[in-house]
Amino acid sequence: MFNDKNIFITGGTGSWANELVTQLLENYKPKKVVIYSRGEHRQVEMKRHFNNPLLKFVIGDVRDKNILNMAMHDADIVFHLAALKHVPVCEENCWEAVLTNIYGTQNVIECAISNGVKKVIDVSTDKAVDPFNLYGVTKACGEKLVVNAGKNYDTKTIFTCIRAGNVMGTHGSVLPLFREQIALNNEITITDPEMTRYLMSTKEAIGLVFKAVTKAIGGEVFVMRMSSTTVEEMANVMIEIFGNKKTKKKIIGVRPGEKKHEVLVSKNESPRTKVLDDNYFVILPQDKNSKLEDAYGNLPNISSEEFSSLNAKRLKNSEFLSTLKKESWLWEKQS
Numbered sequence: 001m002f003n004d005k006n007i008f009i010t011g012g013t014g015s016w017a018n019e020l021v022t023q024l025l026e027n028y029k030p031k032k033v034v035i036y037s038r039g040e041h042r043q044v045e046m047k048r049h050f051n052n053p054l055l056k057f058v059i060g061d062v063r064d065k066n067i068l069n070m071a072m073h074d075a076d077i078v079f080h081l082a083a084l085k086h087v088p089v090c091e092e093n094c095w096e097a098v099l100t101n102i103y104g105t106q107n108v109i110e111c112a113i114s115n116g117v118k119k120v121i122d123v124s125t126d127k128a129v130d131p132f133n134l135y136g137v138t139k140a141c142g143e144k145l146v147v148n149a150g151k152n153y154d155t156k157t158i159f160t161c162i163r164a165g166n167v168m169g170t171h172g173s174v175l176p177l178f179r180e181q182i183a184l185n186n187e188i189t190i191t192d193p194e195m196t197r198y199l200m201s202t203k204e205a206i207g208l209v210f211k212a213v214t215k216a217i218g219g220e221v222f223v224m225r226m227s228s229t230t231v232e233e234m235a236n237v238m239i240e241i242f243g244n245k246k247t248k249k250k251i252i253g254v255r256p257g258e259k260k261h262e263v264l265v266s267k268n269e270s271p272r273t274k275v276l277d278d279n280y281f282v283i284l285p286q287d288k289n290s291k292l293e294d295a296y297g298n299l300p301n302i303s304s305e306e307f308s309s310l311n312a313k314r315l316k317n318s319e320f321l322s323t324l325k326k327e328s329w330l331w332e333k334q335s
């Protein structure tokens with residue numbers, strides 16, 4: 001799939017991309033991997049860290065179609081990961097979120113088509129389902145643009161989406177925040193103890209991305225079947241690792257734009273959602289597509305009305321603890 005291919009990653013210096021690059025270089029022999037992002041500092045750090053001549057670094061913004069188009073000129077496979085993804089940041093900078101997450105995604109689509117890219121994989125989020133905040137709205141628009149691109153434009157490029165919930169330890173996620181709070185104040189701030197969130201390690205998430213890429217026909221949304229846990233359980237596990245008897249938990253209330261439970265497959269989507277294997281659901285488009293029907297039509301339908309973090313399999317504390325202990329970011333020196 002990736003051997004001898006030119007891979008292009010927008011948002012190439014982010015958390016997902018770092019693991020994606022690690023697994024690409026460990027398990028495949030790509031011809032070249034282009035890292036496309038705006039910040040030079042993170043590119044320099046990443047270049048030093050990987051120290052691999054197959055990695056090429058290009059400074060650019062997904063909003064800048066000219067540069068994007070030139071940088072993508074020989075790409076075979078595009079992973080579109082660039083996004084503004086912090087819920088409060090998107091709420092406070094609405095137009096910036098629209099420009100990066102919607103306009104930028106349309107630029108990726110158009111550049112991929114004009115450069116004859118074979119596959120484009122957009123990574124989306126549970127927050128795009130029945131969106132409640134602007135981040136989710138922009139990612140929902142991005143999904144629509146991507147899954148419709150194959151039918152709206154006369155192109156051989158395969159466009160597909162992968163939807164996932166929270167990935168442990170990524171920039172801005174709650175677990176590094178809890179660790180920092182324990183170190184600074186010996187206190188953890190909890191929005192709502194009963195709030196549930198999907199949770200998966202970056203390693204697992206990228207493994208699943210690869211599986212989806214192999215299967216993708218175009219126009220479908222792959223949904224990772226993730227386990228979930230409550231915010232209180234996350235806090236308890238972090239206290240078990242880093243805290244002591246005096247570590248406090250402080251309830252601060254839900255922030256604007258946050259849902260109590262997240263949803264990966266909505267009630268409106270479930271009638272056309274298939275169970276691919278233990279790891280995935282596949283959401284088919286509303287209008288009939290014979291290729292997708294041939295590939296997925298015989299698979300069983302999802303059994304629940306919706307797939308939410310409330311009804312998902314709960315991570316046992318012991319499972320969560322052992323997964324977390326394997327996460328290298330957890331043990332890195334805090335800044």
Ligand SMILES: NC(=O)c1ccc[n+]([C@@H]2O[C@H](COP(=O)([O-])OP(=O)(O)OC[C@H]3O[C@@H](n4cnc5c(N)ncnc54)[C@H](OP(=O)(O)O)[C@@H]3O)[C@@H](O)[C@H]2O)c1
Nearest residue numbers: 011013014015016037038039061062081082083166167170
């Ligand atoms: N983290 C999660 O738990 C999670 C879950 C589900 C889905 N996702 C999705 O997965 C993707 C990657 O997430 P992540 O956690 O890896 O994010 P991240 O660590 O914040 O990385 C974002 C990347 O995008 C780049 N970027 C931001 N704006 C850009 C722009 N206008 N043009 C070009 N590059 C830009 C950033 O670099 P510069 O700022 O230097 O440009 C960085 O490389 C996102 O699309 C996110 O919505 C994440």
